[in-house]
Amino acid sequence: xxxxxxALGNSSYFSKMDSMVQEDSARLERSRxxxxxxxxxxxSLLTTINFPPKIRxxxxxxxxxxxxxxxxxQQLMLDGNKLSPMFSHGSTRSIFFSGDYLILLxxxxxxxxxxxxxxxxxxxxxxxxxxxxxxxxSNLSISVNCRKKAKNLLSGETxxxxxxxxxxxxxxxxxxLKKEEAMRSDYVRKIMGARAGGGGIFASADLExxxxxxxxxxxxxxxxxxxxxxxxxxxxxxxxxxxDYLLEHLNIHKN
Numbered sequence: 001x002x003x004x005x006x007a008l009g010n011s012s013y014f015s016k017m018d019s020m021v022q023e024d025s026a027r028l029e030r031s032r033x034x035x036x037x038x039x040x041x042x043x044s045l046l047t048t049i050n051f052p053p054k055i056r057x058x059x060x061x062x063x064x065x066x067x068x069x070x071x072x073x074q075q076l077m078l079d080g081n082k083l084s085p086m087f088s089h090g091s092t093r094s095i096f097f098s099g100d101y102l103i104l105l106x107x108x109x110x111x112x113x114x115x116x117x118x119x120x121x122x123x124x125x126x127x128x129x130x131x132x133x134x135x136x137x138s139n140l141s142i143s144v145n146c147r148k149k150a151k152n153l154l155s156g157e158t159x160x161x162x163x164x165x166x167x168x169x170x171x172x173x174x175x176x177l178k179k180e181e182a183m184r185s186d187y188v189r190k191i192m193g194a195r196a197g198g199g200g201i202f203a204s205a206d207l208e209x210x211x212x213x214x215x216x217x218x219x220x221x222x223x224x225x226x227x228x229x230x231x232x233x234x235x236x237x238x239x240x241x242x243x244d245y246l247l248e249h250l251n252i253h254k255n
Contacts, residue, residue: 003245004245008057023090031154038110038112044078044118044122046153048148048151049103053123055096057096058096059223060218062074062093062095062165063217063218065213066188066212070086073087076122083119083120084108094220100127106121107122138170140243141168147162148161167215169243170216176211179202179210182213185213207221208224216239
């Protein structure tokens with residue numbers, strides 16, 4: 001068991017995860033009523049393990065550089081279709097490790113006429129021969145490209161789906177900016193245009209206090225909120241040690 005996993009039991013993280021799963025179960029029930037209006041929902045609420053899950057491992061989100069609200073999560077493909085990279089309350093695109101399994105939890109929350117429902121919900125486990133982790137001394141990539149049988153959470157039927165991603169974590173040292181600094185960057189001005197000077201374009205900056213300017217894994221917000229209980233003096237300190245935790249799980253040494 002890694003150092004982080006060992007520390008979780010004495011933190012508030014588990015109770016936050018339990019509340020999240022309870023909220024997801026309620027959102028799933030609301031999603032049933034939205035499938036007729038939004039047909040894609042019928043084929044994108046899937047799991048390869050028992051639902052609802054009991055999450056007792058640290059989640060790390062695969063985020064894009066700058067984590068702009070409309071381009072927050074790194075790319076994930078289901079049956080050849082890109083799933084939404086946008087940020088919303090209740091959404092995540094996370095990985096975690098359970099024994100020899102890599103587990104993906106990706107979900108997007110949407111609203112229609114005041115009804116909160118899932119745009120997609122994927123809870124997939126991958127065995128060692130179904131995922132690949134590469135570390136070149138600086139950059140870490142974790143990738144999947146396979147077909148998996150999964151249970152459709154609406155129909156209860158077992159279906160086969162193609163799923164692929166290549167999540168990247170580049171060095172964050174020297175790549176972390178204050179929100180105000182990030183808003184002045186050429187990259188943000190190019191992507192956001194006139195909106196670059198306004199607030200609300202960085203979905204995570206108000207919570208975390210910074211913007212990471214490269215693709216990266218970040219502690220799930222509930223994990224970050226427990227950071228001081230887990231031995232991290234600040235959110236930034238936690239972010240700077242994410243790579244260490246991932247390499248420890250993958251049994252990869254830095255040097």
